[in-house]
Amino acid sequence: xxxxxxxxxxxxxxxxxxxxxxxxxxxxxxxxxxxxxxxxxxxxxxxxxxxxxxxxxxxxxxxxxxxxxxxxxxxxxxxxxxxxxxxxxxxxxxxxxxxxxxxxxxxxxxxxxxxxxxxxxxxxxxxxxxxxxxxxxxxxxxxxxxxxxxxxxxxxxxxxxxxxxxxxxxxxxxxxxxxxxxxxxxxxxxxxxxxxxxxxxxxxxxxxxxxxxxxxxxxxxxxxxxxxxxxxxxxxxxxxxxxxxxxxxxxxxxxxxxxxxxxxxxxxxxxxxxxxxxxxxxxxxxxxxxxxxxxxxxxxxxxxxxxxxxxxxxxxxxxxxxxxxxxxxxxxxxxxxxxxxxxxxx
Numbered sequence: 001x002x003x004x005x006x007x008x009x010x011x012x013x014x015x016x017x018x019x020x021x022x023x024x025x026x027x028x029x030x031x032x033x034x035x036x037x038x039x040x041x042x043x044x045x046x047x048x049x050x051x052x053x054x055x056x057x058x059x060x061x062x063x064x065x066x067x068x069x070x071x072x073x074x075x076x077x078x079x080x081x082x083x084x085x086x087x088x089x090x091x092x093x094x095x096x097x098x099x100x101x102x103x104x105x106x107x108x109x110x111x112x113x114x115x116x117x118x119x120x121x122x123x124x125x126x127x128x129x130x131x132x133x134x135x136x137x138x139x140x141x142x143x144x145x146x147x148x149x150x151x152x153x154x155x156x157x158x159x160x161x162x163x164x165x166x167x168x169x170x171x172x173x174x175x176x177x178x179x180x181x182x183x184x185x186x187x188x189x190x191x192x193x194x195x196x197x198x199x200x201x202x203x204x205x206x207x208x209x210x211x212x213x214x215x216x217x218x219x220x221x222x223x224x225x226x227x228x229x230x231x232x233x234x235x236x237x238x239x240x241x242x243x244x245x246x247x248x249x250x251x252x253x254x255x256x257x258x259x260x261x262x263x264x265x266x267x268x269x270x271x272x273x274x275x276x277x278x279x280x281x282x283x284x285x286x287x288x289x290x291x292x293x294x295x296x297x298x299x300x301x302x303x304x305x306x307x308x309x310x311x312x313x314x315x316x317x318x319x320x321x322x323x324x325x326x327x328x329x330x331x332x333x334x335x336x337x338x339x340x341x342x343x344x345x346x
Contacts, residue, residue, distance in 0.1 A: 002074075003077060003078070004073070004074045004077050004124055004127065007077040007078065007124060008121065008124050008128060010081055011081060011117060012121065014084060014088045014117055015117045015118060017088065017092075018088060018091060018110060018113055018117065021091070021092075023103075023106065023107050023110055024103070025103065025106075026102065026103045026261060027099075027100050028097060029257060029258055029261070030100050030167050030257050030260070030261050031099060031257075033166070033245035033248060033257065033260065034166050034167075034169075034245060037165070037166055038098075038100065040093060040096075041094065041099050041101065044089075044090045044093035045090065045165055046090075047089055047090040047093070048086065048089075048090025048091065048094075048109070048160065049160070049161060051085070051086025051087035051088075051090065051116075052083070052086075052160040052161060053083075053157070054082060054083030055080060055083035055084060055120060055153060056153070056154055058076055058079040059080065059120070059123065061076055062077060062079075063146045063147060063149075063150045070127070073127070077124060080124070083120075084117045084120055087116050087117065090113070091113040095110075100167075101167065101170075102264070103265075104167070104171045104173065104174045104264070105164065105167060105170035108163055108164065108170055108173070112156070112160045113160070115159065115160075116156045116157060119152045119153040119156045120153060122152070123146065123150060126149060171241070171260075171264050172238065174267075174268065175234055175237060175264070175267060175271075176238075177271075178234050178267065178268075178270070178271030178274070179231060179234050179235060179238075181271065181278075182228075182230050182274055183231060185227050185274065185278040185281075186224065186227050186228055186231065188278075189223075189227070189281050192211070192212070192283075193212065193221060193224060195211055196211035196217060196220075197217065210282075210283045210284065211283060212283045215344060216284065216285050218338075219285060219338050219341035219342055219345065220281060220285070222334045222337040222338035222341060223338050225330070225334040226293065226296055226300070226335065226338065227277065227278065229327050229330055229334065230270050230271070230274040231274075232323070232327045233267070233303050233304065233331075234270060234271060236307065236320065236323060236324055237263055240263060240307055240316065240320065241263065241264065243316055243317070243320070244259060244260055244312050244314050245260065252314065255313055256313065256314060259310070259312035263306050263307070266302055266306055267303060269303075270296070270299045273292075273296040273299050276296075277292045277293065280292050285345070290339060293335055293338045293339060294339070296335075297332065297334070297335035300327070300328070300331040301331055301332065304324045304327060304331075305328075307324045308321060308328070
């Protein structure tokens with residue numbers, strides 16, 4: 001029992017150290033795109049995955065043995081701690097600036113590593129709090145049984161095993177997430193706008209949602225087109241990053257990687273800003289939507305400025321540049337239309 005308590009305290013300290021890792025910071029320069037990651041990163045992945053495998057293989061044995069004999073189970077608790085320490089060490093190495101992992105990879109590693117450690121902590125804590133009860137085969141109406149908590153550990157280890165191993169895949173995962181968010185937001189408010197147009201001025205729909213008024217409809221329509229511009233912008237970023245990443249050489253590597261990093265951060269502003277704009281698009285439209293439209297249009301324009309005016313040392317296809325110009329111009333136009341509509345609402 002004392003050994004279990006010691007392990008729990010160690011896991012709490014480990015969890016706290018990972019909690020303090022900065023999730024919203026980039027390294028000064030990412031070290032790679034897809035190929036040739038630094039050796040320290042390869043080693044970190046090996047340690048992290050070794051820890052995940054140890055936790056996975058030990059957790060089931062720990063649960064089965066501890067339900068029969070707490071003292072015997074405590075010996076396996078040491079292996080759970082060892083596995084979690086491997087996971088934590090790998091995460092800390094990946095966060096080191098010299099390794100050059102992107103903000104996207106860092107955030108994914110932090111989230112997944114903490115999930116493994118917290119799931120182990122929850123399992124151990126359950127036995128500490130309810131040892132006698134579980135030895136009698138009664139879960140005392142707890143919301144989860146030890147077997148279910150072991151399943152949570154396995155799920156966390158599975159996700160750890162599926163983490164992207166390079167900056168390219170980690171950053172693309174973020175971009176694709178924002179693309180899906182844009183598409184879902186566009187579809188939701190397209191339907192709402194259609195119902196408003198058909199249903200009349202400010203009526204209540206059959207599902208209880210309120211419709212736009214005739215004065216709000218132009219603002220909603222232009223804002224929705226800004227969401228479409230956001231989606232198109234993130235799609236352009238996907239293509240631009242692939243173009244630059246596939247053209248990396250020893251001569252242009254640092255400049256190109258820094259440009260990719262800046263462009264991805266610009267896409268992050270667009271993706272998060274689109275979500276913020278979407279939360280304000282529900283009728284009735286509030287006063288804050290004007291500020292959000294201005295902020296989002298500025299983020300989109302700045303993204304395309306990076307593509308059109310601050311080119312990396314790589315030649316882009318002309319159709320990509322042409323699409324970027326069109327989206328930038330459309331963004332300015334739709335923002336002006338939305339702001340003009342807001343003036344008419346007052």
